[in-house]
Amino acid sequence: MMKKILITVVVALVSNAFFAQSAFDKYDGQDDVTSIIVNKKMFQMMGSVKVDANDKETQQYLDLMKKLDNLKVFTTKSTRVSADMKLSADKYIKTAGLEELMRVNDGGKNVRIMVKSGATDSQVKELLMFIEGANKENETILMSLTGNFDLSEISVLTDKMKIPGGDDLKKATRGK
Amino acid sequence: MGQNEFVKLIAPFKDKVFRLAKRLLISSEEAEDATQEVLIKLWSRNKNLDDFNNIEAFAMTMTKNYCLDQLKSKRAGNLQIVHNDFANNEPSSEKIVEDNDSLDWVEKIINQLPVQQRLIIQFRDVEQYEFEEIAKILDMNETAIRVALSRARKTVREYMIKAHSYGIK
Amino acid sequence: MESNKIETLLEKYFRGETSIAEENQLRDYFSSPNVSPNLEQYKPIFGYLALAKEQNFEQEIVLKSKKRNLAWLSIAASVVVLLGIGTYSYFNYYNINQNQDLGTYDDPEIAFRETQKALSMLSTHLNTGIESVQYIQEYENSKNLIFKQQ
Numbered sequence: 053m054m055k056k057i058l059i060t061v062v063v064a065l066v067s068n069a070f071f072a073q074s075a076f077d078k079y080d081g082q083d084d085v086t087s088i089i090v091n092k093k094m095f096q097m098m099g100s101v102k103v104d105a106n107d108k109e110t111q112q113y114l115d116l117m118k119k120l121d122n123l124k125v126f127t128t129k130s131t132r133v134s135a136d137m138k139l140s141a142d143k144y145i146k147t148a149g150l151e152e153l154m155r156v157n158d159g160g161k162n163v164r165i166m167v168k169s170g171a172t173d174s175q176v177k178e179l180l181m182f183i184e185g186a187n188k189e190n191e192t193i194l195m196s197l198t199g200n201f202d203l204s205e206i207s208v209l210t211d212k213m214k215i216p217g218g219d220d221l222k223k224a225t226r227g228k
Numbered sequence: 229m230g231q232n233e234f235v236k237l238i239a240p241f242k243d244k245v246f247r248l249a250k251r252l253l254i255s256s257e258e259a260e261d262a263t264q265e266v267l268i269k270l271w272s273r274n275k276n277l278d279d280f281n282n283i284e285a286f287a288m289t290m291t292k293n294y295c296l297d298q299l300k301s302k303r304a305g306n307l308q309i310v311h312n313d314f315a316n317n318e319p320s321s322e323k324i325v326e327d328n329d330s331l332d333w334v335e336k337i338i339n340q341l342p343v344q345q346r347l348i349i350q351f352r353d354v355e356q357y358e359f360e361e362i363a364k365i366l367d368m369n370e371t372a373i374r375v376a377l378s379r380a381r382k383t384v385r386e387y388m389i390k391a392h393s394y395g396i397k
Numbered sequence: 398m399e400s401n402k403i404e405t406l407l408e409k410y411f412r413g414e415t416s417i418a419e420e421n422q423l424r425d426y427f428s429s430p431n432v433s434p435n436l437e438q439y440k441p442i443f444g445y446l447a448l449a450k451e452q453n454f455e456q457e458i459v460l461k462s463k464k465r466n467l468a469w470l471s472i473a474a475s476v477v478v479l480l481g482i483g484t485y486s487y488f489n490y491y492n493i494n495q496n497q498d499l500g501t502y503d504d505p506e507i508a509f510r511e512t513q514k515a516l517s518m519l520s521t522h523l524n525t526g527i528e529s530v531q532y533i534q535e536y537e538n539s540k541n542l543i544f545k546q547q
Binding site for chain 1: 523
Binding site: 263378 | 445
């Protein structure tokens with residue numbers, strides 16, 4: 053009897069290890085799901101992509117991508133898959149020890165961003181973004197990003213700050 | 229059944245278990261290990277022991293089975309299964325000269341008998357079981373037992389005569 | 398007992414037809430000092446059989462069996478092995494996934510564009526959040542900063 057309990061526990065532990073890594077892989081290839089997966093090897097290959105020297109924006113993206121390990125984006129319109137994604141995400145957040153960075157409610161849109169810090173507070177090892185009711189088609193989007201990057205590096209990509217004096221703000225903060 | 233009770237229960241036949249094990253496995257060490265194993269197995273059947281009429285017979289059967297399994301699995305090792313050869317070949321004269329002790333010689337002869345004959349000699353000639361009991365343990369009928377017993381005793385006699393003629397006193 | 402009777406008994410014995418009582422008679426005879434010379438060769442047989450019965454089992458029986466411990470040992474060993482396999486597989490799986498698979502796209506350019514889209518979306522949302530929360534505060538702070546710089 054003890055033997056059976058022990059074996060069950062061990063199997064559960066072992067399968068948990070797999071679970072953590074592949075929590076979302078099950079969505080890859082599903083009918084109602086659009087998936088985008090970019091792995092480290094691909095990010096490394098991108099390093100050799102030539103960029104126009106004047107295209108600062110693209111260069112910013114490229115610089116960030118070199119610091120990424122893994123990108124996974126799963127999009128679905130199906131309510132069933134959405135519910136499942138939400139469960140998986142919640143479960144994963146707990147087991148992976150992610151902290152909520154922010155939560156935005158905008159009309160019917162619900163955005164959550166969770167992160168796992170790296171060496172310093174602004175350094176991020178892992179990021180998870182979960183969006184419900186993303187658009188008119190009521191899509192659910194699950195995005196997972198791993199690597200070693202700074203939040204500001206992401207922020208700067210679409211830095212269209214709508215506050216007045218935005219450019220000054222940029223100059224000022226850079227001066228700090 | 230408590231441990232004390234159990235020890236009392238097995239007291240009458242634990243030595244017989246050991247002797248049977250030694251007859252089959254030859255080595256004292258292995259016989260001791262086998263005896264421990266059998267007794268432990270018996271202990272593990274604790275609850276069912278009260279149901280048994282004849283625990284001794286059961287224990288002897290267990291011992292026989294355990295030792296035969298051991299022999300099978302050690303076919304390649306030192307445990308001898310030379311009995312077939314012995315029936316046909318004569319022991320070399322060198323060996324005869326070495327084995328001066330006639331009692332040792334008897335033991336050697338018996339130990340090289342085919343397993344079944346060895347079992348019957350052990351049960352009848354050493355432990356002095358009635359044929360009825362032996363029949364139960366070995367699952368053979370009495371006639372078959374007597375036939376095998378006769379054969380075994382005659383083989384022993386044959387080699388004793390030879391030994392005697394070679395000067396073993 | 399006369400040797401005739403003994404000889405008859407002996408023949409019975411070798412045919413496997415003697416009773417236990419009769420076998421005991423033979424034993425008694427052959428252990429006595431008066432064994433007739435032509436029967437001497439049988440002496441060791443009966444002598445040995447009597448002796449063989451004297452062998453006793455002297456060891457103490459270990460009832461709290463070693464077996465129990467072995468069972469736990471094998472369970473513990475299995476657990477260690479399984480954890481080892483699990484851990485190995487865990488890292489192996491992670492590595493394999495990371496190293497061998499490029500992902501959804503084979504073409505770096507397409508992968509780049511898709512990643513760009515994804516990061517852009519992430520960035521937008523990130524900034525929305527920052528914006529909404531910190532709108533007023535930042536503005537106040539930055540106003541002071543700007544004025545200070547100047």
